[in-house]
Amino acid sequence: MKHELPPLPYGYNALEPHYDEATVRLHHDAHHKAYVDGLNNAGARLAEARDKGDFALVKHWEREIAFHGSGHLLHTLFWQNMVPGGGGQATGAVAEQLNKDFGSFDNFKKQFSAAAVAVEGSGWAVLCWNPSFHSLVILTAEKHQNLTQWGVVPLLTVDVWEHAYYLKYQNKRAAWVEAWWNLVNWDDVNKRFEAAG
Template sequence: MNWYGYGHLLPLRTLEEIRFWKEQEKEHTLVIRALVPDLEPPYVKLLEEWEVTFANSERVANQLLKQLLPATHPPAPYMVRCIDQLVLAARQQSREFIKQLYVLLEQSAAVQAVPLAKVLILHFIRESEYFLGVLDTLGQPGILRETDSEPSLFLENALHTSGSGSVHRQASEAPTSPEGNVNAPAASAQIQSATVQPPSTGTTQATPSTTAPPVKEKPVPIGGHTLPPLPYAYNALEPHIDELTMRIHHDKHHQSYVDGLNVAEKKLAESRKKNNFELIKHWERELAFNGAGHYLHTIFWTIMNPAGGGKPSGMLAEQIKRDFGSYEAFKNQFTEAANKVEGSGWAMLVWSPRAHRLEILQAEKHQNLSQSDIVPLLPLDVWEHAYYLKHQNERKKYIEDWWNVVYWPAVAERYETARKLLWPPY
């Protein structure tokens, strides 16, 4: 994680990380309960409490972000104290959460009866450990200020709810409430996520369409992007890609990119109106990350289909042969590019209007280390959320299965349209 160059915006960046990872940990509690329907009641209660705890920390991070904006000057001392305290709480929560996930692995018979759950919980432990590494990159609490300060009543009140004092458990102990240095509430809310509900239709087949209706110009209002519907049922790509993954991937992850894009667009519009661009780096970063995530996922759903698989034909097949030597050479390079993406990201077959040929690119996250001036044709999402429920850490096996649902007619349609776009070659 590169923290250089943020200057007095470093507190803002810190809060963004806390907000993101607490949302992830909150989601992990939901996924575990969905995957282990017979989970023992004490562990169900434990995960419900963690869900509320993480939601509280996410909410506090949001509150502090709003108070920091527009961040034209370094934060006031009391704000620094609040952020320091939240960093402490977030770190302690993740440490305790990791310990109690090990408790689940060791002591829950229901978890031990579901092999996938064990693999998934280990993955969640790694993610929380990664978040702790992000906080360690920032340094010890106090990096945002030079002198020690008294604890902030604002954060105490914001995080405080009913519950007992600090609790520190070892992995060998029985489950307890997820309380760290910050009191955690007893959760009373029920799971509301639509991502773990059964599909609304039993239909597993989709009617392929090789020609999309013409698109009329209709600019999306600023901050008005919406989540596109899946062009098939959630379970339509099984056995290659499972239903639960599709529900979480589409309904939660893609929706989060849509929401983030809309916020970034509105904030940039507000900056233009006020002629205040102090936060231009922050909101442009949000625009790039969430916008690329939204647009790539929108393509991603369309280039998969239960009627997919096989090889391309026609003009696209000829272009692939011309640019890569053969379909097999293209597939091998694409597969290796996807498998070797460092961390989370994409592999993409793209049309280059400047080079007048097809290329294979990688992208870290959604937007880093790729190229501009290209048109994506066939993107493959290799973020772990795209495959860990079914394939765990076997990205290569996920890629092999993915080839069975690639819908070449949709890719060919994008190619034939993109092929008309030609810039002077340099």
């Protein structure tokens, strides 16, 4: 299956002033596209190895698929998790679950922000539904292909790799995370939460 770069669900400048057009364009058209291209290349190379019965590099190509595939999936979620004029308090069923699992929306927001800012190097903060625990959990990933609790369903993510914010926010990751809260698409998060349950 050939993977394709999904179009943005809004214009490049639609998330201004919180997320600038130049960064969105570069982040989507170059960085996200590189993950899609890498995923397609690794998949094709692994298929070639299978056809030849040569699995000497199987570990390498499987790691490449994990790296690029995780980057592609998380970036796709990231773009869909934002909307012009978004943000504010969580709504709907996810708001109720956040109150149940974190005590309040404010507690959740503080913990999620702290997790995003504290990721060492580059990475992600991700709100997930864990059906085994029947609760929402916050996970962080320094290497997105290594992060998991088996069976969780990602609902909301913020990208804190420097390419996600450096043109506007430079090395001020906390300022980027604070601005990002103004873009959160709670309707999208609720749809994902409903589908996960």
